[in-house]
Structures are given as structure tokens and as C-alpha cells.
Amino acid sequence: MNSDFIIIGLYLVLxxxxxxxxxxxxxxxxDYFLAARSAPWFWIMGAIWATxxxxxxxxxxxGGAAYEWGLIQANFEWFxxxxxxxxxxxxxxxxxxxxxxxxxxxxxxxxYGSALSLIYNLAWIVIFVVTIAAEFYLGxxxxxxxxxxxFWPTVLVLAAxxxxxxxxxxxxxAIMMEFVQFIIMMLGTMPLLxxxxxxxxxxxxxxxxxxGQWGVSPQYFTxxxxxxxxxxxxxxxxxxxxxxxxxxxxxxxxxxVQRNLGARSLYDAKFGYVAAAIPKTLGAFLYIVPMIAxxxxxxxxxxxxxxxxxxxxxxxxxxxxxxxxxxxxxxxLSAGLSSISSVLNSTSTMMxxxxxxxxxxxxxxxxxYFIAGRVATFAVIALSLLIVPIVLKVxxxxxxxxxxxxxxxxxxxxxxxxxxxxxxxxxxGSLVGFIxxxxxxxLLQQVFGVNIFFEISWWSFVVTSIVxxxxxxLTAKPRPEQLDGLTWESDFRAxxxxxxEERAVKNGAKIGEVPKPVVRRPxxxxxxxxxxxxxxxxxxxxxxxxx
Amino acid sequence: xxxxxxxxVVVIVLLLSQTGAGQEKFxxxxxxxxxxxxxxxxxxxxxxxxxxxxxxxxxxKVWEAGVxxxxxxxxxxxxxxxxxxxxxxxxxxxxxxxxxxxESGGLQQIESRxxxxxxxxxxxxxxxxxxxxxxxxxxxxxxxxxxIGFCVFAIFFGLHLRRSYYRRYQKQGExxxxx
Numbered sequence: 001m002n003s004d005f006i007i008i009g010l011y012l013v014l015x016x017x018x019x020x021x022x023x024x025x026x027x028x029x030x031d032y033f034l035a036a037r038s039a040p041w042f043w044i045m046g047a048i049w050a051t052x053x054x055x056x057x058x059x060x061x062x063g064g065a066a067y068e069w070g071l072i073q074a075n076f077e078w079f080x081x082x083x084x085x086x087x088x089x090x091x092x093x094x095x096x097x098x099x100x101x102x103x104x105x106x107x108x109x110x111x112y113g114s115a116l117s118l119i120y121n122l123a124w125i126v127i128f129v130v131t132i133a134a135e136f137y138l139g140x141x142x143x144x145x146x147x148x149x150x151f152w153p154t155v156l157v158l159a160a161x162x163x164x165x166x167x168x169x170x171x172x173x174a175i176m177m178e179f180v181q182f183i184i185m186m187l188g189t190m191p192l193l194x195x196x197x198x199x200x201x202x203x204x205x206x207x208x209x210x211x212g213q214w215g216v217s218p219q220y221f222t223x224x225x226x227x228x229x230x231x232x233x234x235x236x237x238x239x240x241x242x243x244x245x246x247x248x249x250x251x252x253x254x255x256x257v258q259r260n261l262g263a264r265s266l267y268d269a270k271f272g273y274v275a276a277a278i279p280k281t282l283g284a285f286l287y288i289v290p291m292i293a294x295x296x297x298x299x300x301x302x303x304x305x306x307x308x309x310x311x312x313x314x315x316x317x318x319x320x321x322x323x324x325x326x327x328x329x330x331x332x333l334s335a336g337l338s339s340i341s342s343v344l345n346s347t348s349t350m351m352x353x354x355x356x357x358x359x360x361x362x363x364x365x366x367x368x369y370f371i372a373g374r375v376a377t378f379a380v381i382a383l384s385l386l387i388v389p390i391v392l393k394v395x396x397x398x399x400x401x402x403x404x405x406x407x408x409x410x411x412x413x414x415x416x417x418x419x420x421x422x423x424x425x426x427x428x429g430s431l432v433g434f435i436x437x438x439x440x441x442x443l444l445q446q447v448f449g450v451n452i453f454f455e456i457s458w459w460s461f462v463v464t465s466i467v468x469x470x471x472x473x474l475t476a477k478p479r480p481e482q483l484d485g486l487t488w489e490s491d492f493r494a495x496x497x498x499x500x501e502e503r504a505v506k507n508g509a510k511i512g513e514v515p516k517p518v519v520r521r522p523x524x525x526x527x528x529x530x531x532x533x534x535x536x537x538x539x540x541x542x543x544x545x546x547x
Numbered sequence: 548x549x550x551x552x553x554x555x556v557v558v559i560v561l562l563l564s565q566t567g568a569g570q571e572k573f574x575x576x577x578x579x580x581x582x583x584x585x586x587x588x589x590x591x592x593x594x595x596x597x598x599x600x601x602x603x604x605x606x607x608k609v610w611e612a613g614v615x616x617x618x619x620x621x622x623x624x625x626x627x628x629x630x631x632x633x634x635x636x637x638x639x640x641x642x643x644x645x646x647x648x649x650e651s652g653g654l655q656q657i658e659s660r661x662x663x664x665x666x667x668x669x670x671x672x673x674x675x676x677x678x679x680x681x682x683x684x685x686x687x688x689x690x691x692x693x694x695i696g697f698c699v700f701a702i703f704f705g706l707h708l709r710r711s712y713y714r715r716y717q718k719q720g721e722x723x724x725x726x
Contacts, residue, residue: 069674210675217677227686229677235686295672302588302662304581305669306574 005147007326011184011333016161019177039175039262044272046182047175047259047342048085049279053185054339055138056131056401059287059332063312066291067305069231070220071546073291075241077284078223078546079539082277084246086532089273092251093260095420097269098485102261103346104254105354111419111478111486113427114358116434121354123408123438124254127401128347130391132340132384134401137391139336142313146329155388158337159381166341167377175262177341181334186279188331189286195319196293206293221292223546232454240406240454244461248409251416254346271528277535281542287312348376403445406453410460411437418468420488425468427482428475433468437461573621576613580606581665587645588661591654603649606664607642614668634667641667 039047055061057076066073101107105124109117140155200206210216219225224234232241250256250273263269294315298305303318305311320328352373361368391400411434418425418433441460444450524530583606590599618635621628641664648657 068672069677070672072674214675216675217679219677219680220672220674222680225677226680226682228681231674231677233686234682295675298669299666300662302581302585302658302665303669304578304665306577307670308672310574311670 003323004326004329007323008147008329008333011330012157012161015177015181015334015337016164018180019161019164019166038264039259039268039272040264041268041272041275043175043179044259044263044268045275045279046179047338048256048273048276049283050178050182050185050335050338051255051259051342052081052276052280052339053283053335055135055142055332055336056339058283058335058339059189060138060142060309060312060336061134061401063287063291064307064309065231066288067294067311068308071223071288071292072219072225072229072232072237074223074284074288074546075232075237076246077280077282077288078542080237080242080246081280081283082535082539083242084250085277085280086274086535087247088250088256089260089270089276090528090532092416092420093257093269093273094266095486096257096261097266102258102353103350104252104257105350107486108415108419109354111482112415112425112430113482116415116427116431117354118359119431119434120408120412121350125347125350127404127408128254128343128350129380129384129387130404131343131401132347132380133387133391135336135340135343136384137388138309139333140388141310142332143329145310145313146317146325155385158333158340159385162337162340162344163377163381166344167374175259178259178338181338182279184334185286185331186282188327188334191324192290192316192320192328193285196290196297196315199319200293200296203289206296209296210292221546223543231452233452236452236454236458240410240452240456240458240461244413244457245402245406245409245454248413248416248457249405252409252412254350255342258346258349259342267522267528271522271526271531274528274532274535277532281535281538290315344377344380347380348373351376351380402453403451403456406457407438407441407445407460410441410457411435411464414461414464415468418465418472419486422469422472423483423487424472424477426472426475426478429468429470429472432471433464433466436467437464440464573614573617576609576617577668580609580614580668583609584661584665587649588658591657596649600649603645610638610642630671631668638664638667 053059062073062076096104096107099107099110101110103121105117105121108120136155136158139158140151143149143154144151197203197205200209207221210220211218219229222234224237225232227233227235260269260273263272291312294305294311297303297315297319298311301318303314305314316325316328352369356372356376357364357369361372414437415425415430415434418430437460440463441456444456444459450456522528583602586602587599587606590596590602614631615635618628618631622632641660645657645660645664648660652660
């Protein structure tokens with residue numbers, strides 16, 4: 001155990017020092033919030049996955065949910081996650097990139113006006129603070145169980161380490177640290193799968209014991225269960241999760257989008273997002289499949305597990321030898337710290353760029369907002385620590401966070417799809433649509449008792465879309481500046497315009513002022529579309545094998 | 548006001564901490580019982596039967612005085628206690644059997660019993676009890692129908708936008724429509 005403590009201590013010191021090192025060149029808000037738009041695609045890939053996968057979205061909460069409900073949890077990593085990554089990479093990111101924005105609310109402001117942008121912003125800040133609190137809680141409880149150290153001091157140390165490098169280094173430090181952490185996570189946590197599968201006789205062995213001997217429901221091994229499933233009915237997973245939550249998460253989650261906006265080119269942003277689907281797919285083998293085998297290990301070895309969220313920690317504590325355990329915990333801490341730092345950075349970005357600079361203190365110098373970013377980061381850490389005790393009460397952290405997301409992402413996807421695909425969509429329609437959709441989602445959950453967040457997100461998406469269209473048709477058309485470069489049609493026009501202009505120049509003719517984007521042609525093996533197709537084919541194979 | 552604010556923060560934290568403390572206490576007492584039961588196994592492996600009996604008594608004490616009352620009280624207000632309430636008789640039965648096995652049983656038999664007891668006070672996956680799949684045609688007509696319908700709509704809408712582009716920016720050699 002001493003060697004484990006040494007490894008963990010070394011890791012935390014290393015993260016702290018590396019964070020300080022990476023933060024030495026941060027001097028402006030562009031450096032702080034967008035990493036000076038300098039990150040290559042492989043940094044983006046690592047950072048996106050490390051941002052996505054933390055204590056909450058990944059090892060502890062996803063792993064806990066996999067223990068609780070079975071293979072259905074792999075939906076987040078197979079097909080749906082990569083589908084969202086690829087579609088956002090190929091499609092949505094271009095809109096944000098060309099709009100030249102720092103945040104998703106800034107895009108909404110340009111397309112729909114400030115009221116909707118402010119509401120969206122505030123909703124995400126609430127979700128982010130809850131998310132960080134949940135990450136701190138899960139990290140604290142994990143280390144408490146594992147190393148028998150007190151909860152609150154552990155949480156405070158985690159907050160100090162991650163807070164320091166995020167606060168000082170901004171997005172640049174966060175992205176570079178996330179890339180390092182991505183490698184540590186992969187190398188540190190993969191051995192668990194092989195150890196476990198060896199112990200239980202492979203995936204078939206797990207099925208034999210659970211279904212054959214224990215009489216467990218076959219739906220524990222189903223990726224797409226029937227419509228009566230209490231946690232994730234198959235049809236709702238397709239509709240609510242695949243088309244709404246996952247897409248909304250990938251295209252609307254500020255932390256995810258912000259990493260792309262920090263890329264050095266649009267190609268890097270797009271390819272980084274698409275390539276991140278590869279580790280995303282592998283993620284299921286790091287924390288979903290092992291947790292399906294966990295009940296067998298717990299029952300046959302007399303390992304006590306108090307709640308689903310604690311099951312992952314209990315598994316590794318009792319399975320891994322000393323030394324390897326320390327490396328594993330370092331990998332896990334990487335996951336947690338990278339997620340916390342990215343959400344922290346995003347929250348401070350939204351607070352400063354979309355609220356402080358926009359409404360509270362206008363027209364000050366860049367340095368002023370740079371300092372404000374650091375103060376905001378500190379404030380978010382403090383606020384998150386304050387609500388950790390509330391998170392303690394929730395039965396399954398995953399459920400809490402996803403329900404909150406469903407209430408925001410359903411309406412968001414409704415207005416985003418209309419923003420991009422329907423030039424007629426206007427500010428009044430989207431505002432009324434978003435609010436109606438969000439209220440409808442809350443009513444579904446609180447009044448009608450719908451607890452399946454996939455279902456909530458789908459219906460709130462539908463209601464938002466219908467109301468937005470109806471109100472839009474009754475009100476004035478949007479102004480030209482609210483459409484220029486912000487809709488699919490204008491993007492399509494830009495691409496076709498380039499082709500037509502080339503033809504026109506060839507024929508010695510002119511076709512007017514058509515925007516001509518610089519196109520960087522990568523070698524065939526780095527062609528985004530080939531990779532996207534290959535990744536989607538792997539998802540289909542996985543679904544056919546496990547589904 | 549500035550002086551009061553930090554105190555308010557501390558008070559809020561303390562109050563909120565209390566709300567989560569009940570759940571944590573229930574976890575802690577079960578952990579304590581599991582530790583005592585594990586110590587029974589460890590002692591027997593070291594051939595220390597007296598120590599095993601002592602740990603068994605500790606586990607029973609925690610069960611009777613700590614875990615059981617919390618379950619019977621908790622189940623009245625919180626359905627998270629239901630699974631443990633349902634398994635209370637099972638744990639009681641295990642205690643009776645284990646007491647006899649500690650007198651005359653073999654190590655392997657006792658270890659299995661202790662493991663079963665620890666598993667009985669652990670949280671069991673809810674997914675185990677989900678009914679067997681009852682897929683109906685409507686499940687998939689409903690789910691896939693809307694999903695595929697959505698994709699078909701997106702394709703046709705895309706084609707519509709493409710046509711609307713050519714209406715606005717005619718192909719080479721064509722005249723733009725008026726209006």
C-alpha cells in the first residue's frame with residue numbers, strides 16, 4: 001500500500017508542477033479561454049475524450065450504472081457516443097468555428113439574440129456546478145474507500161491541484177494536461193479488463209454464471225432493452241439518447257465544443273472530434289464490461305459494496321496488486337481531474353465572456369477579463385464544494401446529472417436544429433420554444449413522474465421544435481445578420497460557391513462575391529470521412545455482437 | 548454583512564452535511580459488519596478459532612444493534628432500504644447457520660457462508676430483477692419508425708435546401724428566375 005501512496009503522491013505533484021509549467025505563457029483571454037487556437041488534432045482528440053470521461057462520465061458513475069443496470073450502459077460508449085462525436089465533428093463544429101465564437105451561448109446570441117443565450121448560459125452554469133460537485137464527491141468517496149483517508153481533506157486536495165493548474169493555465173494548460181492524462185488513463189486502467197475476464201472465463205463465463213446460475217434477467221446483457229425497461233427502454237435510447245442527448249452533449253456542451261475551438265485549424269477541430277470516437281468506443285472495455293463481471297467477484301469473494309457508485313472502487317481495491325493499484329488510481333485521478341478542469345474552465349469562460357463582459361462590466365481591457373476568468377474559476381470551485389453534501393443524498397449520481405441534462409439538451413437540440421436548418425427560425429420562436437420545452441421536461445418529471453431521462457429529452461425536444469416553429473411563423477423574419485454564416489444553407493452555399501467560382505475562373509468569368517474558404521487537403525489516411533465510416537462500421541459490429 | 552457571510556456559508560455546509568450523514572452512517576455500519584465477517588474468515592485461515600468466534604459476535608452485535616434497526620426504520624420513509632428489508636430474514640438465517648458451522652464446519656463451508664452474508668448486506672444490481680424482454684412490434688415501430696422517419700425527413704429537407712440554393716444561384720449558363 002505504501003508504494004501505491006508514493007505513486008499517487010508523485011502523480012499529484014507531477015500534475016501540479018506540469019500545470020504550472022504549461023501555464024507560463026498565458027497572457028490574454030484568447031490564450032486563457034481558447035488556448036490561442038493552437039492545438040493540433042491529436043491534442044484535441046485526447047482532450048475531448050479526457051474531458052468526456054471522468055469520475056462521473058466514465059469510471060465511477062458510468063461504471064456504477066453498469067453494475068446497477070448492465071450492458072445497457074455501453075450505449076453511451078458504443079454507437080451513440082461515437083455517432084455524436086462524428087456528427088458534431090463533421091457538421092456542427094464548422095458553424096461555431098466560422099462564427100468565430102468562444103462559447104455556444106455566443107453562437108445562440110448571434111443567431112437568436114441575447115435573451116435565449118443568457119437563459120442557456122445560466123442553465124449550463126447550474127449543470128456545470130452540479131457536475132463539478134459530483135466529480136469531487138465521487139473522487140472523495142472513491143479515495144476514502146480505497147485508501148481509508150478522510151473524505152473532506154481528500155476533496156480539498158483534489159480541488160487544490162485541479163484548481164491551481166486550471167486557474168493559472170486556462171484552456172491551454174487544461175488541454176495539454178488532458179492529453180497527458182488521456183495516455184495515463186488508457187495505460188493505467190486497461191489491465192483491469194484482462195485480469196477480470198481471465199478470472200471469470202471471458203464474457204461467455206459472465207453470462208453463464210449470471211443468467212445460467214443466478215437467474216439474472218437477460219436484459220442485464222442487452223444494449224437495447226425492450227420498452228418496459230425501467231432505466232433505458234430501447235426505443236427511447238434511440239430517440240432520446242442518440243438523436244437528442246448525445247448530439248446535444250457533443251454539439252452543445254461548452255467543454256466539448258471549447259476544446260474544438262482551441263484547435264489550430266478547422267480540419268484539426270473536425271478530425272480531433274471524429275478521432276476521439278476511437279477511445280470513446282474503447283471506454284466501454286475500461287469501465288462497462290468489467291462492471292458486468294463485478295457482482296460475481298463481489299459475491300464469490302465476500303466483498304461488501306454499499307452502493308452502485310462505490311462498486312468500481314471496491315472492485316479494483318480488491319483485485320489489483322499493490323503498485324498496479326497506485327498506477328490505476330493515478331489513471332483514474334487523471335480522468336477525474338481532466339473532467340473537472342475542463343468544466344471549470346468552461347464555466348469560467350461562460351461566466352466571464354457571456355455574463356460579466358456582456359452585461360456587468362463592459363469595455364474593459366483584456367487583462368481585466370483575464371483576471372476575472374481566474375476569479376470566476378476560484379468561485380466555481382468554492383460553490384461546487386458547497387453543494388457536495390447535497391449530492392451525497394442522491395441514489396445514483398448518473399441519474400441526477402442525466403436528468404438535469406435531459407431538461408436542457410432536449411430544448412437545446414430543438415432550437416439548434418432549427419437554427420441551422422431553418423432560416424425562418426427567429427428569436428421569439430426559439431425563446432418561447434426553449435422555455436416551453438424546459439418547463440415541459442420539468443413537468444414530465446415532477447408531475448407525471450417520468451423518470452427515464454431519454455424519454456424526457458425526446459419529448460422536450462419535440463415540444464420545443466413544435467412551439468418554436470409555431471411562434472416563429474406568427475412573428476417577424478430574422479434579420480440577415482442573424483443568418484449570415486450561421487445556417488446550413490449558407491455553409492452549403494460557401495462550399496458550392498467555391499466550386500462555382502473555380503469553374504467561373506477557369507472559363508474566364510466572374511460570379512460575384514462568393515466566400516472562398518482555405519481548404520487543407522490531408523493525405524488519404526487522415527481523411528475524416530474514411531475514419532468516420534470505419535468507426536461507424538465498428539459500432540455496428542459491436543451492436544450486432546453484444547446487442 | 549461581510550462578517551456574517553463566511554459564518555453563513557459554514558452553517559449552510561454543516562446543515563447540508565447532516566442531510567447526507569444518515570446514508571453515510573448506514574453505509575458505515577454495514578461496512579463495519581462486513582469487516583467483522585471478513586475477520587472471521589481471516590482468523591480461521593490463521594487457525595484462530597477463538598478470535599473467529601469473537602469477530603462473529605462483533606458482527607452479530609453490529610447487525611442487531613446497528614444495521615437491522617436502521618433498515619426497519621429506513622424502509623418506512625425511503626425505498627432504497629427495501630432490498631435490505633427483503634433480505635433481513637436471509638441474513639438472520641445465515642447467522643444461525645454460521646454459529647453452528649463455527650462449531651463444527653470446515654473452512655470452505657464457513658467462507659462460503661460469510662461471503663453469502665456479506666453479499667446479502669451489499670447493494671444488489673437493480674438490473675438483475677428486470678423482467679425478461681418482452682419486445683413487441685410496437686416497440687420498434689414506435690422507436691425505429693420515428694428514428695428512421697427523422698432521418699428521412701432530414702434527407703428530404705437537405706434536398707429541399709439544395710434545390711432552394713439552385714433557385715437562388717443558378718447553374719452556369721442558366722438565367723436566374725425573377726422575383
